[in-house]
Amino acid sequence: MNNFLITPIEYLKGVGPQKAELLKKEIGIFSFKDLLEYYPFRYVDRSRYHTISELLEVNSLVQIKGRIVGIFEAGVGRNKRLTAKFQDETGMIDLVWFKGASWIKSSLKVNEEIQIYGKPTNYKGKWNIPHPEISAVAPPGGEGFQPVYSSTERLNSTGLNTKGIEKLVKVLLEQLSGQVEELLPESLRKEHRLITREQAIHWIHSPGSELEAQRARFRLKFEELFFLQLELLVRKKITMQKSKGYRMETVGSLFNEFYEKHIPFEMTNAQKKVLKEIRRDLNTGHHMNRLLQGDVGSGKTLVALLSMLLAIGNGFQAALIAPTEILALQHFESISEMLEPLNVKVALLTGSTKKKARIPLHEELQNGEISMLIGTHALLEDTVKFQNLGLVVIDEQHRFGVAQRARMWKKNKLAPHVLIMTATPIPRTLAMTFYGDLDVSVIDELPPGRKPITTMHKFDSSRLRLFGFLKEEIAKGRQVYIVYPLILESETLDFNNLMDGYEAISRSFPLPDYRVSIVHGKMKSEDKEFEMNRFVKGETQIMVATTVIEVGVNVPNASVMVIESAERFGLSQLHQLRGRVGRGAEQSYCILMTGDKLSADSTKRMQTMVRTNDGFEIAEVDLQLRGPGDLLGTQQSGLLDLKIANLSKDGQIVVMARDVAKKILTDDPTIELPANKGIRSRLSEMLKGRPDWGRIA
Numbered sequence: 041m042n043n044f045l046i047t048p049i050e051y052l053k054g055v056g057p058q059k060a061e062l063l064k065k066e067i068g069i070f071s072f073k074d075l076l077e078y079y080p081f082r083y084v085d086r087s088r089y090h091t092i093s094e095l096l097e098v099n100s101l102v103q104i105k106g107r108i109v110g111i112f113e114a115g116v117g118r119n120k121r122l123t124a125k126f127q128d129e130t131g132m133i134d135l136v137w138f139k140g141a142s143w144i145k146s147s148l149k150v151n152e153e154i155q156i157y158g159k160p161t162n163y164k165g166k167w168n169i170p171h172p173e174i175s176a177v178a179p180p181g182g183e184g185f186q187p188v189y190s191s192t193e194r195l196n197s198t199g200l201n202t203k204g205i206e207k208l209v210k211v212l213l214e215q216l217s218g219q220v221e222e223l224l225p226e227s228l229r230k231e232h233r234l235i236t237r238e239q240a241i242h243w244i245h246s247p248g249s250e251l252e253a254q255r256a257r258f259r260l261k262f263e264e265l266f267f268l269q270l271e272l273l274v275r276k277k278i279t280m281q282k283s284k285g286y287r288m289e290t291v292g293s294l295f296n297e298f299y300e301k302h303i304p305f306e307m308t309n310a311q312k313k314v315l316k317e318i319r320r321d322l323n324t325g326h327h328m329n330r331l332l333q334g335d336v337g338s339g340k341t342l343v344a345l346l347s348m349l350l351a352i353g354n355g356f357q358a359a360l361i362a363p364t365e366i367l368a369l370q371h372f373e374s375i376s377e378m379l380e381p382l383n384v385k386v387a388l389l390t391g392s393t394k395k396k397a398r399i400p401l402h403e404e405l406q407n408g409e410i411s412m413l414i415g416t417h418a419l420l421e422d423t424v425k426f427q428n429l430g431l432v433v434i435d436e437q438h439r440f441g442v443a444q445r446a447r448m449w450k451k452n453k454l455a456p457h458v459l460i461m462t463a464t465p466i467p468r469t470l471a472m473t474f475y476g477d478l479d480v481s482v483i484d485e486l487p488p489g490r491k492p493i494t495t496m497h498k499f500d501s502s503r504l505r506l507f508g509f510l511k512e513e514i515a516k517g518r519q520v521y522i523v524y525p526l527i528l529e530s531e532t533l534d535f536n537n538l539m540d541g542y543e544a545i546s547r548s549f550p551l552p553d554y555r556v557s558i559v560h561g562k563m564k565s566e567d568k569e570f571e572m573n574r575f576v577k578g579e580t581q582i583m584v585a586t587t588v589i590e591v592g593v594n595v596p597n598a599s600v601m602v603i604e605s606a607e608r609f610g611l612s613q614l615h616q617l618r619g620r621v622g623r624g625a626e627q628s629y630c631i632l633m634t635g636d637k638l639s640a641d642s643t644k645r646m647q648t649m650v651r652t653n654d655g656f657e658i659a660e661v662d663l664q665l666r667g668p669g670d671l672l673g674t675q676q677s678g679l680l681d682l683k684i685a686n687l688s689k690d691g692q693i694v695v696m697a698r699d700v701a702k703k704i705l706t707d708d709p710t711i712e713l714p715a716n717k718g719i720r721s722r723l724s725e726m727l728k729g730r731p732d733w734g735r736i737a
């Protein structure tokens with residue numbers, strides 16, 4: 041990088057040691073470059089004022105000059121609000137505050153000329169401006185389009201408020217000419233209408249118009265996302281080249297026989313597409329590491345089965361790992377049944393497999409008699425040795441740690457291929473980024489003939505009617521889940537709720553007509569399994585549970601899912617829970633029970649659940665509500681250190697950036713063309729300390 045830009049910030053005119061110290065501590069600005077990348081978070085168009093009379097035509101942020109002519113408080117407690125009547129030459133509008141009323145009230149002055157900045161909102165046919173920004177009127181001859189920087193209290197107190205930061209940036213921009221290296225080749229800039237880097241840096245800090253600000257933002261967002269995607273693709277390539285994998289060249293007669301004669305139903309197009317991707321992976325000579333996303337009920341098991349048949353047909357063994365014993369057992373039973381007519385030995389291994397049964401099982405795994413092993417974590421133990429394991433399928437990945445997966449690698453000379461299946465949909469643009477170094481397949485279609493689940497949102501007050509409805513369903517022979525939240529922080533309270541609920545249900549659904557199961561985290565695992573099994577076998581009609589049932593049990597006869605305190609669950613969890621019903625031929629229902637008072641976010645979650653059954657659509661809403669950090673947990677948060685792009689809002693730019701990055705790597709795999717010099721230098725900076733980079737080819 042060029043020397044000018046890495047100059048320490050204290051050398052900038054107007055900074056000095058004391059301010060420099062604060063800039064470093066408070067907002068992480070150490071160098072000129074850091075200051076240039078401290079982008080404004082919005083702009084104020086100081087070049088003009090709006091008038092109150094024209095507000096109806098303006099659908100955005102407005103700046104108005106005027107006076108407050110009266111201040112009123114109304115409401116009590118949480119409904120308390122403050123209203124100020126604000127007037128200019130053309131009319132009057134209300135400014136309103138719902139929070140901090142008394143504090144704001146003391147800072148408002150009546151009859152003094154001020155300017156306000158905010159977004160007019162229509163409430164019951166009347167316009168007002170909630171929570172406006174208030175400042176003294178700018179000096180005449182205003183400053184045009186002005187950037188607004190975020191600051192901190194301590195910075196403010198030394199004069200480094202947004203204005204102070206703006207001044208420093210201006211000083212720096214004046215010296216900038218010729219110092220900004222262009223990173224993107226001209227042809228690429230032309231094709232995608234990107235302005236130069238130097239121009240973008242000027243315009244982002246000091247645009248002459250909204251359009252200039254937009255073009256600057258677009259260029260910088262693109263650049264940021266482009267290099268992120270490029271890095272991910274390069275890393276993936278490096279990993280791929282390093283990891284040799286078993287080559288599975290033929291389709292094999294086993295696969296063909298099953299596919300032609302015994303497959304229980306026509307595969308959906310999505311299943312076919314994914315299977316093709318897997319088949320291709322198995323024959324590259326590299327190690328497959330593929331994530332398979334598919335909504336609950338989309339038929340991932342069949343894809344897993346066919347993939348395993350491919351591996352077996354090539355002379356390898358295959359394993360399927362499920363997160364719980366019940367799931368492992370269910371997979372074992374359904375797969376054994378489907379493979380009945382074929383000559384394939386399938387075995388089950390879980391924590392409760394008896395020692396006596398293990399001895400021959402271990403032996404048959406080692407001598408290759410068993411071709412397919414289905415089980416739980418028990419399968420990872422070092423005593424479990426295979427003759428020639430070629431493929432491992434992991435169902436419901438989020439219950440599996442990376443370390444556990446790594447133990448799988450050692451089960452053969454080369455690491456067996458890995459297929460991870462998850463029913464938690466991740467929005468495409470996020471998957472592209474967070475799993476940018478994995479391959480992702482998506483089953484985006486449900487098998488035909490499913491009756492969509494009907495989802496309803498009910499308030500606690502209608503519980504009696506709910507019980508009536510459950511009785512009708514049970515009378516038809518169906519089974520019901522009732523799920524309670526159990527969150528660690530309020531474990532005791534939640535536990536009490538669950539127990540109270542269980543008692544109320546047992547009272548309303550008395551023996552001998554009704555039998556109720558209960559499963560929660562405080563039970564011993566044998567007891568849990570026992571209760572679950574009673575429900576699976578239809579011996580109980582109601583299953584009261586905490587979220588332990590979240591993962592994958594299949595009880596086609598269960599047609600109602602009641603979720604208590606649904607406002608406390610996240611969208612993806614609600615969707616997962618709902619996926620437990622709708623597995624049989626009958627109409628199924630999901631009933632979301634909530635308290636009467638709901639926050640805006642909770643309301644949106646309930647509405648989304650009622651509106652759609654599409655997991656990917658739900659994931660998109662979840663992303664908007666929670667942001668990418670919360671959605672994926674913190675472990676990948678390094679990738680979220682984005683300066684200007686926003687993964688939940690800039691999806692289109694993510695897609696575009698990835699396409700461009702792919703194309704560059706295809707046309708210039710080692711990134712050596714003179715035109716790509718800028719790209720190379722930035723990328724090698726990003727990959728510094730990674731010796732393998734030199735070897736990409």
Ligand code: ADP
Pocket residue numbers: 305306307308311334335336337338339340341342463487488
């Ligand atoms: P999930 O993706 O949630 O693991 P499953 O593999 O358990 O879904 O499949 C859900 C149900 O759909 C199963 O009963 C399965 O037999 C059935 N199924 C899977 N694929 C098809 C298909 N192509 N056509 C009809 N039914 C299918």
Ligand code: MG
Pocket residue numbers: 340341435592
């Ligand atoms: Mg499944």
